[in-house]
Amino acid sequence: MYEVEIERLDDQGRGIAFVESKITFINMALPKERVVCKITKETSKYNVGEVIEYKKKSPLRVTEKCPYFSVCGGCQLEHLPYEETLAFKKAKVERILNKEHLSYPEIEVVKNESPYFYRNKLSLKIESGQIGFYEEESHRLIRVEKCLLARPCLNDTLEDLKKLAIQNGEVLLRCNTNNEVLIALKTKEKIAFDEKIFSNVKLVGFVLNEKCIFGTPYFYERMNHLLFKVSYDAFFQVNPFVASLLFQEVEDNIDKTTTVLDLYSGVGVLGLMASKKADKVISIEIIKNAVLNNIENGKLNHSLNIYPVLGDAKEVVSKLKEEFDTILVDPPRKGLDQNSLQLLLKSNAKKIIYISCDPFTLARDLKELQKVYEIKKLIIFDMFSYTYHVESLVVLSLR
Numbered sequence: 001m002y003e004v005e006i007e008r009l010d011d012q013g014r015g016i017a018f019v020e021s022k023i024t025f026i027n028m029a030l031p032k033e034r035v036v037c038k039i040t041k042e043t044s045k046y047n048v049g050e051v052i053e054y055k056k057k058s059p060l061r062v063t064e065k066c067p068y069f070s071v072c073g074g075c076q077l078e079h080l081p082y083e084e085t086l087a088f089k090k091a092k093v094e095r096i097l098n099k100e101h102l103s104y105p106e107i108e109v110v111k112n113e114s115p116y117f118y119r120n121k122l123s124l125k126i127e128s129g130q131i132g133f134y135e136e137e138s139h140r141l142i143r144v145e146k147c148l149l150a151r152p153c154l155n156d157t158l159e160d161l162k163k164l165a166i167q168n169g170e171v172l173l174r175c176n177t178n179n180e181v182l183i184a185l186k187t188k189e190k191i192a193f194d195e196k197i198f199s200n201v202k203l204v205g206f207v208l209n210e211k212c213i214f215g216t217p218y219f220y221e222r223m224n225h226l227l228f229k230v231s232y233d234a235f236f237q238v239n240p241f242v243a244s245l246l247f248q249e250v251e252d253n254i255d256k257t258t259t260v261l262d263l264y265s266g267v268g269v270l271g272l273m274a275s276k277k278a279d280k281v282i283s284i285e286i287i288k289n290a291v292l293n294n295i296e297n298g299k300l301n302h303s304l305n306i307y308p309v310l311g312d313a314k315e316v317v318s319k320l321k322e323e324f325d326t327i328l329v330d331p332p333r334k335g336l337d338q339n340s341l342q343l344l345l346k347s348n349a350k351k352i353i354y355i356s357c358d359p360f361t362l363a364r365d366l367k368e369l370q371k372v373y374e375i376k377k378l379i380i381f382d383m384f385s386y387t388y389h390v391e392s393l394v395v396l397s398l399r
């Protein structure tokens, strides 16, 4: 056991202290707190510790609302007041960008008006009849009755799901802002599905092992005056309120343009936001159902100038013949692949709007892009409240 003082938070919201001069990451510990900790993992470079006793607590500390906070690992900042979690995220992004010596304007932060009960998607494990999440960095299941980040209709679905008495498998619960629920279950067991089991929710579809056995394998979402069809396996932002503000910001930053590239397009949301100001939008996406949704979303919203392409961005970009004056990129956490980065650097596009869910890969890509582009705007959208994850939007213009 060691008694230590927490110096600051790391990028994952863990307290940093030094135990015999070695950096030690301690969950649930805030700056300026004195804690007695035990070391749970030791490597040559760092330790991971766990609080045994708080000797002095931070005046900032608030009592967490979630009973699973200390074990689940799904959210990491619930012991801080909401405004402080935003300050943490801003400082985190600044630190990461400064490490790459990037020049950027003052970062704006867009808050989440309701930082609880916002998620429209839950991915859960089922083991020995228990439903829950895996504990952070382990395969130990934490049984969950209710997730405080999830929209209430998903918690109701979780309650109903228990009646199916599945022993082992994994389940994805999704919903729209109208509280219509879509369930995708993977299990080797025979299940006795009956829609009446889901008496507490508006069930629109049930997909069992990739096959739709009730309703539709998709739902519709209405946002920003547009209608989106979203397949059970297609990406859609998890926080509809904040996503709507993000989409609006994208639209506001698109000038009257000729050809737009929407790279990593999902069901085509950003391309659709751009389509009214563009002659042509080419979107690229790797998930087939998302591309099919995008084709339909173009028609649903009378945007017949969208041309969705199915494929891996790193292969498709090298075959593109068009010239783009605006490029939208919204890659997964690993950021841009080399081919896409090269396309952007050589594109001569007047504007790039880069949406990122990982500030580390964002900073890496911006370091390259800054050779040709200037960062005009950087906004953090608090899409993943009470977690350490950060969603950012960057507007770049050709130098």
Ligand SMILES: C[S@@+](CC[C@H](N)C(=O)[O-])C[C@H]1O[C@@H](n2cnc3c(N)ncnc32)[C@H](O)[C@@H]1O
Pocket (backbone or CB within 6 Å): 234, 235, 236, 237, 264, 265, 266, 267, 268, 269, 270, 284, 285, 286, 287, 290, 311, 312, 313, 314, 330, 331, 332, 357
């Ligand atoms: C963060 S999401 C953005 C989706 C969309 N822009 C939106 O706002 O809903 C990233 C998307 O990239 C897709 N994706 C991941 N790897 C890809 C790749 N190598 N090539 C093309 N698309 C990819 C994912 O399937 C996902 O739809």
